[in-house]
Amino acid sequence: MARTYDSRKRVLVTGGAGFLGSHLIDRILADGHEVLCVDNLFTGSKRNIEHLHSNPRFDFIRHDVTFPLYVEVDEIYNLACPASPVQYQHDPVQTTKTSVHGAINMLGLAKRLKCRILQASTSEVYGDPTVHPQTEDYWGHVNPIGPRSCYDEGKRCAETLFFDYHRQNGLEIKVARIFNTYGPRMHRADGRVVSNFIIQALAGEPITLFGDGNQTRSFCYVSDLIDGLVRLMESPADFTGPVNLGNPVEFTMRELGELVLKETGSKSKFVNLPLPQDDPRQRQPDISLAKAKLGWEPKIKLKDGLKSTVKHFRDNDFLTSQDLRGRHAS
Numbered sequence: 001m002a003r004t005y006d007s008r009k010r011v012l013v014t015g016g017a018g019f020l021g022s023h024l025i026d027r028i029l030a031d032g033h034e035v036l037c038v039d040n041l042f043t044g045s046k047r048n049i050e051h052l053h054s055n056p057r058f059d060f061i062r063h064d065v066t067f068p069l070y071v072e073v074d075e076i077y078n079l080a081c082p083a084s085p086v087q088y089q090h091d092p093v094q095t096t097k098t099s100v101h102g103a104i105n106m107l108g109l110a111k112r113l114k115c116r117i118l119q120a121s122t123s124e125v126y127g128d129p130t131v132h133p134q135t136e137d138y139w140g141h142v143n144p145i146g147p148r149s150c151y152d153e154g155k156r157c158a159e160t161l162f163f164d165y166h167r168q169n170g171l172e173i174k175v176a177r178i179f180n181t182y183g184p185r186m187h188r189a190d191g192r193v194v195s196n197f198i199i200q201a202l203a204g205e206p207i208t209l210f211g212d213g214n215q216t217r218s219f220c221y222v223s224d225l226i227d228g229l230v231r232l233m234e235s236p237a238d239f240t241g242p243v244n245l246g247n248p249v250e251f252t253m254r255e256l257g258e259l260v261l262k263e264t265g266s267k268s269k270f271v272n273l274p275l276p277q278d279d280p281r282q283r284q285p286d287i288s289l290a291k292a293k294l295g296w297e298p299k300i301k302l303k304d305g306l307k308s309t310v311k312h313f314r315d316n317d318f319l320t321s322q323d324l325r326g327r328h329a330s
């Protein structure tokens, strides 16, 4: 979209070299704005943003959000944080710091600049939920001391900070609770179920089902999710969220595996393994609020989203099941 210099925003995206961040940046640039991507490349990759370096409206700074940042921008999307259990459990203390100190630093920046800030929160704030589907007024069922707590509690504390800055300083905040999202550029070995299944199927290795494979998840395609984030950022100032963004259509792990087998044409067989600790049985967003306030709902069907995701994995090198050993689905 062509814009004049005056109608362009300068947008900071933390975690911009990651899976969601890099798609968000593509979208913001396509809308004609400028982007400053800040990332410490812990789980992100320069490869995700290499197509942007010749764009004069794109800048990259290698920086860890646990340290203060002094830049001039008009809007902030705070996405920096490892998102998969394998990656956020690698250094749990750093994961909590990224969520909590990262939120404090970005909120401090937004306060100084008097600019809008959006937090990429997560469905994990609901923990292992006792209500289905989850609405935003459900307070969650979270283990504060388990191996997933660094992520779940870190994100919960970040939400608290966002709402305290809003109440105390009048900051314009937006909080998105993101549910499982998949698509091209997702990590090849992050242990999440979509990438695991695709890699196993393409390698002709057994597809690992945890438990009986009847636990359900809902999967949102990345372009749908990014559209939800942008709509949320652009929503009226009095709408803060939290708002669920995800696809409410549920699939069992076995159904997902079958779709992946069909899309890849693989002859892989299923094997069952024990369920990891604190793995929720079921997770499904209620997106009534997003529909009502943002006019948003996902459009891409799982079988269609899997097509481009499988293509991405086919076109890029992928790891073998050897590399996946010990990793678990989420």
Ligand SMILES: NC(=O)c1ccc[n+]([C@@H]2O[C@H](COP(=O)([O-])OP(=O)(O)OC[C@H]3O[C@@H](n4cnc5c(N)ncnc54)[C@H](O)[C@@H]3O)[C@@H](O)[C@H]2O)c1
Pocket (backbone or CB within 6 Å): 014, 015, 016, 017, 018, 019, 020, 021, 038, 039, 040, 041, 042, 043, 044, 045, 063, 064, 065, 066, 078, 079, 080, 081, 082, 083, 084, 098, 102, 120, 121, 122, 123, 177, 178, 179, 180, 181, 182
């Ligand atoms: N992908 C999903 O399904 C999903 C679901 C719920 C929430 N989210 C949230 O969305 C955000 C993006 O997730 P993603 O799937 O793109 O993950 P990702 O790991 O691909 O991206 C996270 C990015 O943050 C960067 N990062 C991590 N720690 C940092 C730090 N201390 N300083 C600067 N950069 C840092 C990483 O290098 C990476 O580029 C995360 O906050 C995550 O919690 C994602």
